[in-house]
Amino acid sequence: MRATVCIVASAIVLAGCSSTSPFKPLRDPVKLTIGVPVDLPGVGMKTDKGLHTGFDVEVARYIAARLGAAPDGITFKGVENRAAAATMIADGAVDFVVANVPMTSNNKNLDFAGPYFVAGETFLVRTDNYDIVVPDALDNKQVCAVKGTTTAQDVIKRFDEPATTVEENSLQDCVLALRKGEVDAVVGDNLILAGFAAEAPNEVKVVSQPFTETPYGVALKKDDKALRAKISAAIEKMISDGSYNRIFDITLGNSGVPVPKAPTVAPN
Structure with missing residues (x-):
């Protein structure tokens, strides 16, 4: 008896062949829109060529990567101020914001993961x-x-x-x-x-050493517990694998300010 040869081409399964493919389809790539500063040197800047640079931007990139987004799956939107951040989140214009927003904000429509930095x-x-x-x-x-x-x-x-x-x-x-x-x-x-x-x-x-403490958090829509937990886990990984120190060095190392102590991420 001759063996039956099954040929699969262009995702078409020929008659007589098994419809079960050994190849799993690729999952849909994650796409994220993130709010970041665009006018703060070393923290969040948009260059004349449209590139986004700075500490907050690199933190946002790291978190996005941990959430499954490829570099070309990330879209940055400029955040003019902290009030604008809340509006952008409420309107669904961004998935989350990394733009030095204090976790002490009393905006009832916002939730926070982090902190990713404790400022003073x-x-x-x-x-x-x-x-x-x-x-x-x-x-x-x-x-x-x-x-x-x-x-x-x-x-x-x-x-x-x-x-x-x-x-x-x-x-x-x-x-x-x-x-x-x-x-x-x-x-x-x-x-x-x-x-x-x-x-x-x-x-x-x-x-001067900072004489106050203000935790900066990743701002997101209220009650999105799943996203908050994922972002917090990403921040913890960023700290534990040394990326937090590296990000500070490549963005703010030229300032003469030593790398600050990494923050303790609040429990979800």
């Missing part, structure tokens, strides 16, 4: 400034903060310093004023200030 308030000064090394060394200094925030006033009040507050429309404007010598210091989160220091290490530097 500190100062950015010019590299030739050796007067401001701790928060209680602000005698007769001009401290810049973003208009509409109370950060600078809170610091001055907390440390009872005779300093003057200068307000600008953005943190970028504050840093520009600092580089021009128009103010003595900029107050802000150490992660973001480290980005500006990495951009211009010969002009500005981060000083």
Whole structure:
């Protein structure tokens, strides 16, 4: 008896052959849309060529890879501010946001995985400034903060310093004023200030250990427990396999700020 030869071509099974294929079909590739900063050097920037770079961006890429997305399956969308992040999530414009959003946010429509970084308030000064090394060394200094925030006033009040507050429309404007010598210091989160220091290490530097703590989390839609658990697991893996340190080094290592202690991921 001659053996029956089965030929499978172009996914068509010829008559007389088994319809059971030994090959499993590829699963649909994961596609993710992620909100990230686009105007913070070292943290989240979009270049003139449309490339996204920075600490938050690399954290987002790592998480997306752990969730099964290939590089070409990731779409980044710019997040202008923390309020915009909440709107983008609520509208379904993004799957999640990695854009220095505090887990302390009281927005009832948001949930958080993480933290992926624990930030703290500190100062950015010019590299030739050796007067401001701790928060209680602000005698007769001009401290810049973003208009509409109370950060600078809170610091001055907390440390009872005779300093003057200068307000600008953005943190970028504050840093520009600092580089021009128009103010003595900029107050802000150490992660973001480290980005500006990495951009211009010969002009500005981060000083003082952070004197507050603000955990940054990956923001996602409320009650999506499955996604939250997956993202938290990805962050834990990022820390345990050394990627957290590597990401900080390649994005912010030029700032002179040492790699901070990795955060402890909150239980789900």
